[in-house]
Amino acid sequence: MSAGICPLTVRRRRQTLALMRRYLIRRLIVLLASLWVASAVIFTLVEGVPGDPASFMLGVNAAPDTLAALRAQMGLDQPFVWRYLHWLGGLLSGDFGTSFTYKVPVAGLIGARLAVSLPLAGIALCLSVALALPMGLLAAARRARLSDGAVMAGTQLGIAVPNFWFAMLLVVLLAVRWQWFPAGGFPGWSDPLMALRALTLPAIALALPQAAILTRVLRSALIETLGQDYIRTARAKGLSRARALTRHALRNALIPVLTILGLQFSFLLAGAIIIENVFYLPGLGRLIFQAITQRDLIVVESVVMILVFAVIVVNFLTDLAYAAVDPRLRRRT
């Protein structure tokens, strides 16, 4: 073999890089297209249905001049497509319109509510991973033994419990009876410790069912990986069971876990909306339900767009994480 790097290796590397770049570009295009289609679907569902959105919002007893004012504000005299483009342009420039009930810019409303909803979802996600990782490893390592059985039975229960009911039980026990945590409300971030205390119970209620699902996925992924030939190779090299599990199985089992984690985000978000109502937290969930009861369509369509945006972006990030974790860069199609 001649000295210097063989041209074949260089070419292979360059090809890999080119594939990676193409993969990223492709995923980015899909991301943007998805966001665009999603915005069209949302706008059409909320404002495109037959009937007059303004009179729907104001109800039957609306004064004619109020109705006219709202129609003008919403641009209802314009064609539908023009209104959509106007709305889309507003979204892109950060202008979500003005709330019809609160009379303030929707962007500001959402920003304030995100300060509750985002930390809540984040804490819940971390909590569920922190619970699922050791439980899944334990169950897979002690497969078909007592501890595995106990973990599996626990997860069956965890999946079956509705998170809002679990939240109610938490409130009865931990907040009302023992008074460890506040039963609801949010004091704001000026006192971070109090704020975290207020988010603790909601986060636990959100995280537990997610952790149960994650544990089961991790366990079955690990067990499948443990049956692979390369685990036998690792054992033949002298790795102990535990070391083969953590050094070789875990990383390979992360791919299905990542998939589920990405998909779970949408459940987490939906769960957060409901949980916020149990705990009277001033997050996006409360905002959207108030908006629905007050028929504030401008707020509804913007908040839904934000939620869908979050899910789509998280899915995109999951795809990027695949590429980081898996050198084979498996593409999904």
Added chain:
Amino acid sequence: MKLSLIIGGVLSGAALLAALISLVWTPYDVTALHIAHKLQGPSAAHWLGTDHFGRDIASMLMAGARTSLAVALVAVTIGMGLGVPLGLWAAARRGSWLDEGIMRANDLIFAFPSLVIAILITATFGPSATNAIIAIGIFNIPVFARVTRAGALSLWQLDYIRAAQVAGKGRARISGEHILPNIANLLIVQGTIQFSLGILAEAGLSYVGLGAQPPTPSWGRMLAEAQTMVTLAPHVAIMPGLAIVLTVLGLNLLGDGLRDALDPRLRGRLA
């Protein structure tokens, strides 16, 4: 495991039975209010106690089972009815524009959790149980499409499919004759999972007021109404919650049991 099949069968069977019986008989009329008997604990007259209007909780749970199971069943039917053909079609045309289109559309629907769909529908049409069915049903479509496509793709690699092609059979015929029967297990198991998720989702939607409306009885709304008096009379909140937990647990155990029972590798051992 046989045990999970038995426990799962018993629990889901009990829920189904309660729902069916409630069609013709409940211990008390679920719409009749008896304020004098409100918030009673479990007794011989009211097995599970009464709620804040004095209604019999056992009767309401039976009637609520009807709503839950019906919503979940129709939603699974929608998801299977549309998702399975789409998945089969995408797999039969693997790598084509059609496949790509179906899968991207699936991804897009996945970005709309059923709660968000329900919010959108409610915002324009107002809340109803039909909302819940449509919202959960739409979310089920990509679930079944993905499971079907993944199962079908691995089967399309097998030699018996090539043998069928050599025997002159077209993609549609092969999908119906060879692919579908061999992924039926997969679909039955996924069906029970989606069924139990549907019950949870319906409860959540009704709880926040986007699902079944009064006077239709619903477990989720019972919980919502119980929330304000949970410290006064905990049983009002505990009973509907237990009903949900036991039904969902039963369906999940049934799904697990079915998966093991239908696994051809395990069945071969018995044959």
Added chain:
Amino acid sequence: MTLLALDHLNVQIGKPAILRDVSLTLSRGEILGLVGESGSGKSMTALAIMGLLPDRARISGDIMLGGLNLRHRSEREMCQLRGNAISMIFQEPMSALNPMMTIGDQVAETLMLHRRMLRSEARSIAREKLDRVGLRAPRFPLTLYPHELSGGQRQRVAIAMAIALHPKLLIADEPTTALDVTTQAEVLNLLRDLAREEGMALILITHDLAVVAGMADRVAVMQAGQIVETAPTRTLFQRPVAPYTQALLAASTHQPSLATRPRAKPLLQVDNATRIYRLPRPSALSPHPELRAVDDVSFTIHAGESLGLVGESGCGKSTLTRSILGLDALQGGAIHLNGHPINPAMPSPQRADMQIVFQDPYGSFNPRQKVERLVAEPFHLTGRPADWRDRVAEALREVGLSPDDKNRFIHEFSGGQRQRIAIARALIIRPKLIVLDEAVSALDVQVRAQVLDLLSALQATHNLAYLFISHDLSVVRAVTSRCLVMSAGRIVEEGPTEALFTAPQNAYTQSLIAATPRIPQHWKEPA
């Protein structure tokens, strides 16, 4: 000097006994061939030595390595021995390496684990070991991932991992079964050199008698969990004592009677067939690179003839097969069957002249249909005749099965029986040509001999033509009268089989035939 001694080793998993009274000895530096058909207990013997049997296994007897009884070592002590004093490599190179870890790290892991080395130090030794197994420095950096290597290269990485600490004993479980013949020859040579140069004892587990003939000092033959015979290699081949060994030897050199008939009219004509794949673009603007998977291939099969098509994996024979079956369209040239052009849109009755038998006896049948329906499937081409049930029964009888088998499901049959059912399915509409796509490659040698006899008998009665596609040169040599050699999408040589095998003209054919393991001719003569 004895290195390893198995003494009355018994292994039971659940009820059935997997190993019964297995006794074996192995000297330092010796190469022992462990031969047997699938399920004979070869791999279980290896796993017992490694202490890697499934948890449910119950074991009795002694496994002595040096002065150490491995039966009484704790799991912790076994971990210290594995990869250090004894190593093992496995059959499937494609899945034997961790796909998420670079090859350098995987080799270095052995060193870091047992020698407590620093990563940098371990990696420099890993470099030496990879060089040693022929994956030399600039071309094969430590940073490669397994998916960037071919099967043979991955098997070399596995070997580098196994020999990194100079083990006294290496167990190789079917190390070359998944590889092409030329790669197999290279890997076998490497293993032999390593054993000789490092003074390492080697247990070579294989189903292929020809492989041990060229490698082993001694051979042990296993059947149903027992060792039926152990002898020095040459003695075993020349004077086999156990009836089972004799039967195995007879089957592996089995020669089915070849039907010879005068040249008949052409049945399948392939003219300049070309299949082109478009590869992914290296960058957005450059054109798609093309892969000519089948490149200007021409040949003819005559009625009643057996034609062999040999080539290594990736040579284009599968792609060519798909086009011959009319599943994919050609980009150039034409294929005619009985004068009718073959393409994906051809009418069903014209397809009925051709059927196929696949390699995998497990994936060839829909597990949810009964044999009757499976065998009758090709009637879709011709329309189902009124007497179709009788025709199915007759086809089953013809392939040596009972007509009553028609009501059973496929999982109730053994691999050999399944291939018979596959042949019945191919036969049912009386085709003129049957494509045998590695049809006997997955079968054990005795069953294979029976199926080959069946094929040649059917050929004689029905005047069938066979296109026999295989990577196994010895089978093709035994059953075909004419042969094609394919490489990189092209036919590089064509001729009468015997002439082609004894005096190959093309350099590639020569290397292929030289690499094929064989039992030396003079061993076969009775001593």
